[in-house]
Amino acid sequence: MSLSEIQDSVRKAEANAHRPSGSARLIAVSKVQPIDRVEAVLDAGHRLFGENRVQEAAGKWPELKERFEGVQLHLIGPLQSNKARQAFELFDAIHSLDRGKLAKTFARLSQEVGHCPDLLIQVNTGEEPQKAGILPSDADAFIKEARGMDLPIKGLMCIPPVEEEASLHFALLAKIAERNGLSELSMGMSADFEKAISFGATYIRVGSAIFGQRVPTP
Numbered sequence: 001m002s003l004s005e006i007q008d009s010v011r012k013a014e015a016n017a018h019r020p021s022g023s024a025r026l027i028a029v030s031k032v033q034p035i036d037r038v039e040a041v042l043d044a045g046h047r048l049f050g051e052n053r054v055q056e057a058a059g060k061w062p063e064l065k066e067r068f069e070g071v072q073l074h075l076i077g078p079l080q081s082n083k084a085r086q087a088f089e090l091f092d093a094i095h096s097l098d099r100g101k102l103a104k105t106f107a108r109l110s111q112e113v114g115h116c117p118d119l120l121i122q123v124n125t126g127e128e129p130q131k132a133g134i135l136p137s138d139a140d141a142f143i144k145e146a147r148g149m150d151l152p153i154k155g156l157m158c159i160p161p162v163e164e165e166a167s168l169h170f171a172l173l174a175k176i177a178e179r180n181g182l183s184e185l186s187m188g189m190s191a192d193f194e195k196a197i198s199f200g201a202t203y204i205r206v207g208s209a210i211f212g213q214r215v216p217t218p
């Protein structure tokens with residue numbers, strides 16, 4: 001599929017869900033993609049991108065941001081505390097706040113540098129041991145704790161287990177967000193973004209459907 005076909009599908013899914021056009025924003029996930037594919041999407045006018053590694057993003061985006069005006073960059077992958085300062089410089093939003101230690105680091109950095117990217121809390125809706133994120137049962141308390149640190153908590157993010165019906169996870173994430181008064185829902189990828197939109201996604205993270213299959217790194 002091409003970018004414009006994905007955008008059409010997004011608009012259709014919004015309409016089917018009786019949602020305003022533009023209420024689900026498309027994050028083009030450019031991780032591990034050859035630079036010419038990323039440039040083609042920039043040339044087509046798209047400006048919202050997602051990366052899952054700080055190091056990789058730092059290697060390509062400062063230069064691309066100089067050439068293309070208005071780029072917004074979101075971090076959608078796990079973040080080590082020692083890379084948080086660099087992440088603050090590079091990203092407009094971070095979708096992977098997943099532990100108390102990181103929240104404390106963000107609070108300290110906000111004081112030091114005088115700003116903080118928009119933050120989304122990652123919830124491990126499938127309670128998978130190998131996956132990052134706050135457990136659903138701990139989410140309310142964690143949201144409260146993070147807000148208590150004056151962090152700009154905008155919403156929640158999830159990555160459903162691959163082998164399960166994603167709808168259950170999207171519905172759970174939406175419920176936790178609603179009862180905590182959070183407006184942003186980052187959910188849905190190439191295979192299920194239309195479904196995520198029907199459950200209220202405000203950010204969908206789409207990689208391979210826009211760029212083609214990721215070239216495996218050696």
Ligand SMILES: *Cc1c(COP(=O)(O)O)cnc(C)c1O
Nearest residue numbers: 029052076189190205206207208
């Ligand atoms: C890679 C990635 C995506 C995009 O996955 P596709 O299936 O290629 O659309 C979305 N979210 C996260 C967190 C990712 O790491």
